[in-house]
Amino acid sequence: xxVSDNKLQEAIDTLRDSGVRITPQRHAVLEYLxxxxxxPTADDIYKALEGKFPNMSVAxxxxxxxxxxxxxxVRELTYGDSSSRFDYNxxxxxxxxxxxxxKIQDFHYPTLDEVESLAEQxxxxxxxxxxxxxxxxxxxxxxxxxxxx
Amino acid sequence: xxVSDNKLQEAIDTLRDSGVRITPQRHAVLEYLxxxxxxPTADDIYKALEGKFPNMSVAxxxxxxxxxxxxxxVRELTYGDSSSRFDYNxxxxxxxxxxxxxKIQDFHYPTLDEVESLAEQxxxxxxxxxxxxxxxxxxxxxxxxxxxx
DNA sequence: GACTTTAATTATAAGAATTATAATATAATA
DNA sequence: TATTATATTATAATTCTTATAATTAAAGTC
Numbered sequence: 001x002x003v004s005d006n007k008l009q010e011a012i013d014t015l016r017d018s019g020v021r022i023t024p025q026r027h028a029v030l031e032y033l034x035x036x037x038x039x040p041t042a043d044d045i046y047k048a049l050e051g052k053f054p055n056m057s058v059a060x061x062x063x064x065x066x067x068x069x070x071x072x073x074v075r076e077l078t079y080g081d082s083s084s085r086f087d088y089n090x091x092x093x094x095x096x097x098x099x100x101x102x103k104i105q106d107f108h109y110p111t112l113d114e115v116e117s118l119a120e121q122x123x124x125x126x127x128x129x130x131x132x133x134x135x136x137x138x139x140x141x142x143x144x145x146x147x148x149x
Numbered sequence: 150x151x152v153s154d155n156k157l158q159e160a161i162d163t164l165r166d167s168g169v170r171i172t173p174q175r176h177a178v179l180e181y182l183x184x185x186x187x188x189p190t191a192d193d194i195y196k197a198l199e200g201k202f203p204n205m206s207v208a209x210x211x212x213x214x215x216x217x218x219x220x221x222x223v224r225e226l227t228y229g230d231s232s233s234r235f236d237y238n239x240x241x242x243x244x245x246x247x248x249x250x251x252k253i254q255d256f257h258y259p260t261l262d263e264v265e266s267l268a269e270q271x272x273x274x275x276x277x278x279x280x281x282x283x284x285x286x287x288x289x290x291x292x293x294x295x296x297x298x
Numbered sequence: 299g300a301c302t303t304t305a306a307t308t309a310t311a312a313g314a315a316t317t318a319t320a321a322t323a324t325a326a327t328a
Numbered sequence: 329t330a331t332t333a334t335a336t337t338a339t340a341a342t343t344c345t346t347a348t349a350a351t352t353a354a355a356g357t358c
Binding site: 079094096099105107108109112115116118122124125127130132135136138139 | 265272286
């Protein structure tokens, strides 16, 4: 049994505990997110699974992503243009995003708890969470283009 | 002359320096953003200005927001659902967002430069900037509802 | 101040992402 | 196995945003 299988089992238990039905499509979306390193869009997931589920509707992917987000298994990452990306909510980490090629890479950093507590004091909000993303140019995109004419 | 007038003049100088034409519509969008505390959507701006510019197209608002964003005068804030919000890029600050009523409040905190430099070391990215948002429930929404039946 | 050039605006349509709806199918439970 | 509530499907509708083409106007030059 791999680590990934373990996580999947945990996630399925969470579904059960939340009273959310475990359908084959939902299972597949969850499994795909768990094994995906690319922070896929809803359409990425749809395309990846249409081989196994030829009749699956894209709405099903969206519905499941919403359900999984609500019970905290999945994070939604939004950017100005184009579509949202989704991330299995395993361990706490941030994201660094290449502004040239769009690649999203995980970046581990201690959680900024102090920001949250200060914000609570200053604003009176009851803080639930925060998000942070770092933007720049990835190593590949920094390489000088060799095939310049 | 108010502080806001000063800022507006500075912004207009930036436009001129960037070779961007100063049209009445563009001026109005900029002025509205400068005086707005609500982090408006494109549609908010459109609605606010259609009295003064009855023939203005919503595309004009989007075009101007894109131009203003490109030259760094305006920030775009994106969230999962619904439309982007826009913020005049005055001093560095973060945002705290109420998950119940959607209100966005400014939150001043020292810029997290160390996160950026660490990210550069760890990932090899050439970092340009970062964003952070804090989520929670604002003071008003925390008030117990008085008119419960 | 009129002329010229280039960018901005307008009106409209198109595009893309996401959600709503209603009918059907199915997971979970008794 | 039968029941019931939820999930799925197929489709249409919505919403936000961008593209297009024709018209208008800003800013510099004579």
